[in-house]
Amino acid sequence: MTDLDTLSVNTIRGLCMDAVQKANSGHPGTPMGMAPVAYTLWQRFLRFDPADPIWPNRDRFVLSEGHASALLWSLLYLTGVRTVDPEYEVLGRPAVTLDDLKSFRQLDSRCPGHPEYRWTSGVETTTGPLGQGVATSVGMAIAGRWLGARFNRPDFPLFDFDVYALAGDGCMMEGVASEAASLAGHLRLSNLCWIYDSNRVTIEGHTDITFTEDVAARFLAYGWNVTTIADANDLDRISRAFHTFRAETARPTLILVHSHIGYGSPVEDSPKAHGAPFGPEGVKATKRALGLPPDADFHLPDGVSDWFARGIGARGAELRTGWEKMFDAYRGAYPDSADELERIQRRELPDGWESALPTFPADPKGLASRDSSGQVLNAVAKAVPWVLGGSADLTPSTKTRLTFGGTGDFQPGARSGRNLHFGVREHASAAVANGMALTKLRPYWSGFLIFSDYAKAAIRLSALMEIPTVHIFTHDSIGVGEDGPTHQPVEQLAGLRATPGLLVFRPADANEVVETWRVVAALRREPAALVLSRQPLPTLDRDRLAAASGLAWGAYVLADAPSGEPEVILLATGSEVALALAAHEELTAEGIASRVVSMPCWELFDRQPQEYRHQVLPPAVTRRVAVEEGSTFGWDRYVGDGGVIVGMHTFGASAPLRQLLTKFGFTPERVAHVARELVASG
Amino acid sequence: MTDLDTLSVNTIRGLCMDAVQKANSGHPGTPMGMAPVAYTLWQRFLRFDPADPIWPNRDRFVLSEGHASALLWSLLYLTGVRTVDPEYEVLGRPAVTLDDLKSFRQLDSRCPGHPEYRWTSGVETTTGPLGQGVATSVGMAIAGRWLGARFNRPDFPLFDFDVYALAGDGCMMEGVASEAASLAGHLRLSNLCWIYDSNRVTIEGHTDITFTEDVAARFLAYGWNVTTIADANDLDRISRAFHTFRAETARPTLILVHSHIGYGSPVEDSPKAHGAPFGPEGVKATKRALGLPPDADFHLPDGVSDWFARGIGARGAELRTGWEKMFDAYRGAYPDSADELERIQRRELPDGWESALPTFPADPKGLASRDSSGQVLNAVAKAVPWVLGGSADLTPSTKTRLTFGGTGDFQPGARSGRNLHFGVREHASAAVANGMALTKLRPYWSGFLIFSDYAKAAIRLSALMEIPTVHIFTHDSIGVGEDGPTHQPVEQLAGLRATPGLLVFRPADANEVVETWRVVAALRREPAALVLSRQPLPTLDRDRLAAASGLAWGAYVLADAPSGEPEVILLATGSEVALALAAHEELTAEGIASRVVSMPCWELFDRQPQEYRHQVLPPAVTRRVAVEEGSTFGWDRYVGDGGVIVGMHTFGASAPLRQLLTKFGFTPERVAHVARELVASG
Secondary structure, X not given: OOHHHHHHHHHXXXXXXXXXXXXXXXXXXXXXXXXXXXXXXXXXXXXXXXXXXXXXXXXXXXXXXXXXXXXXXXXXXXXXXXXXXXXXXXXXEEOOOHHHHHOOOOOOOOOOOOOOOOOXXXXXXXXXXXXXXXXXXXXXXXXXXXXXXXHOEXXXXXXXXXXXXXXXXXXXXXXXXXXHHHHHHHHOOOOEEEEEXXXXXXOOEEHHHOOOOOHHHHHHHHOOEEEEEOOOOOHHHHHHHHHHHHHOOOOOEEEXXXXXXXXXXXXXXXXXXXXXXXXXXXXXXXHHXXXXXXXXXXXXXXXXXXXXXXXXHHHHHHXXXXXXXXXXXXXXXXXXXXXXXXXXXXXXXXOOHHHHOXXXXXXXXXXXXXXXXXXXXXXXXXXXXXXXXEXXXXXXXXXXXXXXXXXXXXXXXXXXXXXXXXXXXXXXXHHHHHHHHHOOOEEEEXXXXXXXXXXXXXXXXXXXXXXXXXXXXXXXXXXXHHHOOOOOOOOHHHHHHOOOOOEXXXXXXXXXHHHHHHHHHOOOOOOEEEEOOOOEEEEOOOOOOOOHHHHHHOOEEEEOOOOOOOOXXXXXXXXXXXXXXXXXXXXXXXXXXXXXEEOOOHHXXXXXXXXXXXXXXXXXXXXXXXXXXXXXXXXXXXXOOOOEEEEEOOOXXXXXXXXXXXXXXXXXXXXXXXXXXXXXXX | OOHHHHHHHHXXXXXXXXXXXXXXXXXXXXXXXXXXXXXXXXXXXXXXXXXXXXXXXXXXXXXXXHXXXXXXXXXXXXXXXXXXXXXXXXXXEEOOOHHHHHOOOOOOOOOOOOOOOOOOOOOOOOOOOOOHHHHHHHHHHHHHHHHHHHHOEOOEOOOOOXXXXXXXXXXXXXXXXXXXXHHHHHHOOOOEEEEEEEOOEEOOEEHHHOOOOOHHHHHHHHOOEEEEEOOOOOXXXXXXXXXXXXXXXXXXXXXXEEOOOOOOOOOOOOHHHOOOOOHHHHHHHHHHHHOOOOOOOOOOOOOHHHHHXXXXXXXXXXXXHHHHHHHHHHHHHOHHHHHHHHHHHHXXXXXXXXXXXOOOOOEEEEEEHHHHHHHHHHHHHHHOOOEEXXXXXXXXXXXXXXXXXXXXXXXXXXXXXXXXXXXXXHHHHHHHHHHHHHOOOEEEEEEEHHHHHHHHHHHHHHHHHOOOOEEEEEOOOHHHHHHOOOOOOOOHHHXXXXXXXXXXXXXXXXXXXXXXXXXXXXXXXOOEEEEOOOOXXXXXXXXXXXXXXXXXXXXXXXXXXXXXXXXXXXXXXXXHHHHHHHHHHHHHHOOOOEEEEEOOOHHHHHHOOHHHHHHHOOOOOOOEEEEEEEEOOOOHHHHOOOOEEEEEOOOOOOOOHHHHHHHHOOOHHHHHHHHHXXXXXX
16 A cells, blocks of 8 residues: 555545535545545556546446445546547546536536436446446446357457446345345356445444344355455455455455445544535544645645556556457457447447338237237347347246347356346346446346336436336236236336336337337437237238328327318227227217327327327317226326326226226227217217 | 145145136146145144134234235135125125135136235235235234234233245345345344245246345345245144244244145146146146046035134134133223224224324424424324334434334334334335234335335335325425435326325425324325425415315315406425415516415315315316426326426436526426416417
8 A cells, every 4th residue: 555545545535525515415424435445446456448438348337325426526537537428429528527526416517416327427327226236237247248258259358347336235225236136146247346335334323223134144145255355444455355356257246345434534433424514624624634634625636646547547548449459450350240349339220120120910819019029029139139138037928038049048158148037126127227228238128017116216217317228018007807906007107107218108009019119229318118918909900090100209190080170089009099999980980080099109299399299189179088008197188178088097906808898998889988978068 | 744634735726726727817836836835834823713814913924925816715715714894893704705716816706816905804915016925024023023012011912923924936036025034134023934935936937047046045144044844745844844933032034945836737847837727637637646536626625624623713713712801801901002902903093193283383484394294293103102113214314203202213122112224125114114004003114205116016005905004205306406316206206196096295384294194194094105395395374375274185275366266376286385376476466366276185186076176276267387396297187288387307407406496497487487478378
């Protein structure tokens, strides 16, 4: 441990407590305690080039205890990480300036309260909701292994990056972290290292009051290697632990660090150190204790920046430029693979990928949208080799298995497999998929729609991060039938649709499924939720009806009144579109002019120009009936004051679907009746 | 193991496979494998009286692998469990008849696809979504310990019941179960026994493909005792394991049972046994293998019912009547405690409890609704001694600690404590609170509103079960400020409001908080979500404005135009009500007649007679402006076609609140402007 080591560690601490103090808001405790560990990792081990923070084979650093963001901001500042925009191009200016640090937690600062992906370069994933970072890191480690299996060649070890995640007691208590740790242990992800900041203090007090399990023993049970550091300030021990991790080839590693929250401050080892500034006097006292000038704020001692440049900076530059040279040679030897890899990095798809998409002939019997989606997914995945995913132990039901040649399981001995078995771990499934998407693969995961509840926090993060994770949900309504109300979603559609930036698709038939995938596969910044049926849906006769390509506008006129303006509009999604069509035919036979609007994606429809929206839903036609086997919540926007919503007002029930449709009123007769009454009401 | 033992076990198996076969739907695999374990528990150990399935000191049996519902239905049928209505009165008729079994999974059968609380007597909690049952069982065990500490007296061991939960591989993989197990281990709940049905088969295949951790070692790490049964058909071993559990006084117990899914059937040990009937031939072959008459469906051999009557029936009756005798004597010795206990069982509150509720004087500075709620909660809890709860490690922020005399922490050595430390385990917090509510205590748990996402599946179950769990959420909007978008809820209100049967309250000031608790404390069948602010809210001047008691109607006119009908209505909830009032004053000064409607609980408002709803929101007044710092999703219902919603269309940002209010347009000027434009538009 040199003087410059000590000085660097304490410089980080000084910057962190100053940033929190100036903002009068934030979390100084963890940065004070973990600065030596983060410093050692970055300065001595992390294969990361501040000049190119998106170099594909960089080690990933995830700050799962995201409230300690000041720690990351200090590192980005001190190592001079450059800006990237949006995630493809490295720009010259620094990601975090001293002014950013000084405006920590202020509007538009690059140093917000928690790390936000895309907002600040060098942030590998958005963190703050506890457990999410570590769970996401498992996806990054999977992606690393998969990329290695796909692209590495003899003498071309293109991918061998490691993934580090810093986690606190909170992360260790969260269920999503447990799920992810169990999966990582099974998958033997030896490129994964979680660093457990065990300071034994949480917001309510000492962990003695609620968290007395043996974490090390638990991780051993998951199949991890566990190593312990008794003193978070012992840089040599810390280094030895990272060497141990690097030498491990069969298991993920947990480094358990006994640390002191608020180290050096008057509130060291107290919950008070967690989430509030130390106060001007506390900051001064701490600086004195650490040998920093007590009156200098945001102090950057001479030599520290240069020290980082000679450490992580020089190492990172050498590794990165060496990698680029290797890649140039690789491009000569394997041009197709090189091209593929570059497309992946730019989030582009192979030329002509759309030609693989099937079309489905009209068929009154039809097939479940989970089945058609399974077929289309296979076609997409065949055309786009970096589409991969799996299910939370429901693949035979969600139909998401890739079955064409060359797709096997992703397992410890089979890293090129494209089918993952996530296990009965919905929350980790979504978080892991996010980690894979952050590594620029095109992942999907699947489950029943009801279980989107389990994964909501990770689904939200995919939207907040603007990454194209594909969430596939089948068994999307009372169409589940006999499994009953515990398995029949009601309010889930509303919750997903209310999430900013998430595209929610509920296609009506196989060809809308095709169009859904056409949109979804091409997404680069938006996650999607596919909401699919368990039960068969007729494949609509597109010769008589509008083309399914209307899906791209979110909603479109599927069937219309013979001439002139309709008297009533029937709006529906998914399985209820066929029902609306049947009602439409009944009404037409009676001489009532009705229109059927298929509305598979509200979010896309809301983005269309008003002109188009008014074409589909003319303001003058105020008699509208919406039909959806879900909560009515949210539909008022489209049916308006004059409309009626045929939806669910209670939970479902356990019975064969046919009985449920009658019980809850989802029959053509009922819909036609409602429409008829509406027309008659004047 | 007697012949009658064997016959009883195989009778259960026969009934289960017949029920699934007749329904042509369901899950036979687990009942076949676990019938001997369930049989042994019920027949030899469970202190449960089929004639009175709500006897307060009964042992609880939770079928956490709820898809195996046929197993429970068979047991309820064979033991003759009586019906309860709604949860207070035992009726004479059996809970499950042979006809019910024969109509398994059909509409209105008492044998639905998954166990549903209230629907079928003998079901202690609704299960099916994996992990929920075991997590809920922890709450029941906590409640058992707490009831014992409060009510037991020398010679009056009123409460010493045990809680058993049957869980499969799926439950063991779910994060919520991990959280709950860690908490149960910490709390040393030796009255809790989880039985792990380790059949090593899940829907996607053998657990080898994704679940290879050492579960026993993991539970030892949590601080549990673990015992293993190598053969699920070995009744003596099973009995010995239950004796071991009963002898354990310091730790929860995990009984790990090596079982065979679909035991005896042609698909034994295969994923095919999980979720589909065996087929007529498969059923016959299985019956032959088990020594049952292959052609007799729903076969009840002579002597089996009587055998159950002499086992669990006689034991249960003796224990229950003994307990009642003891309780009679207890009533004489401790009349007040006896009265309290009877109120708890009937979900009634102490007489005059409402007199404890405070009122808050008008105060422009005011206080955060989390603070006022903390005060009111303490008043309620003082008046209602069985109100208890805690937070997912956020008590200092959510202000939910009970601080008056006699309330300490609930801990291993302190079972009468009323403050629980749930740890950073939101999902388990909600599920544990559900378990306490099912034991008829009045529990609450708290967290930030954003983390309701983590707990949504358990919140939903409280609504589905119609139990009065209180979910307290603070930091309810961009009002969170500097913590930024990861911590600022946007779509959470919509997701909660869309949930059938959940009452969602977002009170505007301290006195609406009082009225919220007045409603919430008295709930007997409905869960509530309290949505509270981090930032101070002015305490409104009720001399000038309408009384806060209007909250009971869900929405009410808080301030009105000086005379006649208003030109525009401003609707708001929570922190935005004061904002609407400021805009209202601005408009009034300009001579624009506006009305302010406070709308703290949509669900209650929707239940009011149309006349009242039209008084508050006259159909003729179509110019309406809703203001809420959340997703606009759902508000269209109240603002109508002529209205405007001032809400969130994106995620939030990290900055001090004042800056965020300007950035996102939540200022009186903006709201007045929107209203003015609306009025001007004609």
